[in-house]
Amino acid sequence: MDLATLFLNGAIGAFQPHNFLILITGLMVGTIAGALPGISFVNAMAMALPFTYVMEPVTAMCFLGGIYVGGVFGGSISSILINIPGTPASLPACWDGYPMTTKGLSTRALRIAITASATGGFFSAVMLAVASPPFAAFALRFDQPEFFAATILGLASVVAIAKDLPVLSALSMFMGLLIGTVGIDPMYGIPRFTFGVSEVQSGINFTVVMIGLFAIGEVVDLLVRNVDLKKKFTPVPGKQINWGELWGLRNSIMRGTGLGCMIGMIPGAGATVGAVLAYGVERQASGRGAEFGTGVEQALAAPEAAKNATTGAAMIPLLTLGIPGSAATAIMLAAMLIHGIAPGPLLFRMDPTLVYTIFVSMMVANLLMIFAAVLVARGFSTLMRVPPAILGAFIIVLSVIGAYGVRNNIFDVYVCLVFGVLGFIMKRANFPSAPLVLGVILGPLAERYFLTSLANYDDNFWIFVQRPISGTILALAAMFVLWSLYPVIRSRFGRGAGAKKAPIGPQ
Amino acid sequence: MAVSSVKRPLGVMLTAVLSGAILTGPLCAQETYPSRPIDVIVTFGPGGGADLMGRKFAQFAEPILGVAMPVANISGASGNAGLTRLLTDAADGHSVATLIALSVSAWAAGIGNHNPDEFAFVGMMQSSPSMLFVNKDSPFKTYKDVEEYAKANPGKLRCATSGYGTMDDITLKYLGTKGISIKNVPFGKPAERYASAVGGHTDMIYEEPGDVAQFLKSGDLRPIIVFDEARHDAFKDVESSKELGLEINDLPNFRTIAVAASTPADRVATLAAATEKVLATPEWKEFCESTYTCTPAKSPEETKMIVKKFYETVRGYLEKFPTTAEEKASTKK
């Protein structure tokens, strides 16, 4: 079968009424779940899994694919509206999306985020459809040293995006890295920092940390200030965004999309690294770096595009090799295995219609996402009108459910609350908390990749620079840090001390 | 005020429902079993072998037991987080969990404070031996090739495993005592382990066939030895460790369904009967064949014996091949 026939068959499959309707349902479920503070789209996908048993495999994948695409965007709705990220990848949306909301530009911010996400997601789905096999072959050349280098790139970008003093960001990040080592180590099976508490052996989950740090501090502030959220959502006349202005953001969106498509294949933290990296690159490339953190539209568009551009890329290793790189794709794998379908090279030969239906559905999903997202965003903007106390109470309950739902473990709720207290303190001291979350995400990955690399390459510490791909990535990481920090360091030490402006920056 | 007068009856009604619920609560405590949903605790995350087994079991057992069987993934600490949850839930048969060989071998290695006597076993669901697989482009065609190369180049071959102190580690250490020295390269995540073998970054991988079924079917991985008493029905031309003169044939990857040991015997029996029916369905047969894990149905007592024996076996091996820490400590002295 030639490619056109395959796509035609895929389109026929994707536009079957039941597949199409379930795709829309998935999009709505995902967007709502992602937008609910505390509940992440991974929660939603896990909860949706039992419903897919009774569906045809194609329908099941449409459903989960819809939740995935919608949910990855949905996380940004709560980032923008209430400064609580739905997923770690939505952290950058807090930094410049929420400031727009406080200026009365929430509708504008949401439209930018939706457009950027849909564009990034669509191009990524196109890449998934046309370039999967060569991309997969390329991905297989990545071994542990390359993954380690990519994780270091992520960590480097966390420090690089520090607005003021990188030391504070690095301090916060190292706290996260240390928290990431808690629990049974993955290679030797030795419990670390557990102090005899058996629940700690499972380790500390990053989603739980993030919910605690962001949601609880924010809700307490809401209670104390008793601010009237209504006034934030009164759009300022003439500030609705139009197509021309969106077109003006095309460079930012394209940069984000490109980064997301490449980074998305990294197992474990593709979307988060992609979004953070895109934010850092955008700060340098947009020419408005100094204003970042105050509601710059480019700073919102680029990471949003990058975040959704990882969705298609993350599905490449899943479909072509049967190897899931993230929690979301692992659930998709589970859904396929339940139906007795093993993704991998054979699937392309045995059931190309299924594969191409998934491809077409992913493309369609990213376009339909615009409508789903606009609807949900409008609904959530309305929800913001309820009294802050009631809103806050439900955010806390949802956060507890979300923390619990990560592993269905009450201990995670305790951890979440402890980090809530820490987040409350950090917020009061203007101490950045986003690097901490990123440290918890990337730390365990970095350690694993580092140790396995050494085990696999005879304890050679130079292996990371000797292998061409990992060496290149590490060089890029170093250059990126220098490039980003040069203006910060120059402004602080060059023009004399005391020139401190914004307290700590966007995080 | 007009609004509140409309709402008031609603509030009163809801309060009434709630207080009614609390008052009648203890009265319906004694009941027929099962009368409410049975939580199926899967002790690992979604997408793995234990998850698939737990979900298939729940799916097929639901119509037999006549209640909903929601699956909850409670992962962490080699499955012990979920097992701890099973034991803290009321032992009334409304919580069951997957209990697999990996968790049992973790107990032997000192992870998780559990032992087989804390559980009653509903049934042996799946079991399969582990195998060594090589990449499709590997120069090794048979186990003999590996043996010759390893003997000539000690420590040059690298095998992707799930960690130190595991069944994988024990097997490699056993091979080491036979002069076949293969380096253990542990991977934290199964998916990355498979990718390293398929991508040719390691020379071989230790795994049960079901977990790499897609690579076997596509030809990306080739089996070279099965660690068992006899050859595997699905891989008739792959030599078994027994016929090669190796004595490491007692580390099967089994998956059971377990409840807390204090669960009433009649409820365990109800669950066991349902499990037996599940195992007899053609759908389950098809499932276990596709994952190379078919195993004859066993009674709760037989299952418990197998688990206990396995626990003792692993402990014995770990004494014989101490974990690296103890090994170093003893050589220092």
Next chain:
Amino acid sequence: MSFSNRAIRIGLPIGSLGLCVFLWFHIASNSAALDAVPNAVGPGGWPRAMLIGLATLSALTLILELLEWRRSIRSGVEVAVAAKESNGAQAMALVGVGIILAYGFSIPYVGFAFATMAFLATWCLLGRVRSPVTVLSVSIIGSIVLLYMFVAVAKMPLNRGVEPFNSATISLYRALRIY
């Protein structure tokens, strides 16, 4: 920057320095297990590297904060920036944090359903929502909606609490047709 902010910003690095020193000796209960491994870096290597990194950065932050403090005292900025929050607001924040903690830690004993009802009502009262009808309907209807969403539809195994709350929760679920 208010006084308490200053205290936190200086206290945090001091605290994390102290914590690093303490944790250095408590990485694993059996510290012999950490280094005796076949590889160059064992299970202790990475946590140690992180501890060193964190300690170094804490020390650096502390120095910078102290310098900043001295500078702000000299230029008199310290006085100019008054505390943003009144004492009442700070007390309110602490009470809020306390209630959230109480809610979370009570779930395994009281069960999710009843803990949530109590929490929703308390939080409304704290947030100056005083109409009994609103408080009751938020608490009861809100909890029921959440129970339908997460227990009935999403099938989450949320804690039912210890007896008698366990049976009470089961009865509530039965009354709501969830079980």
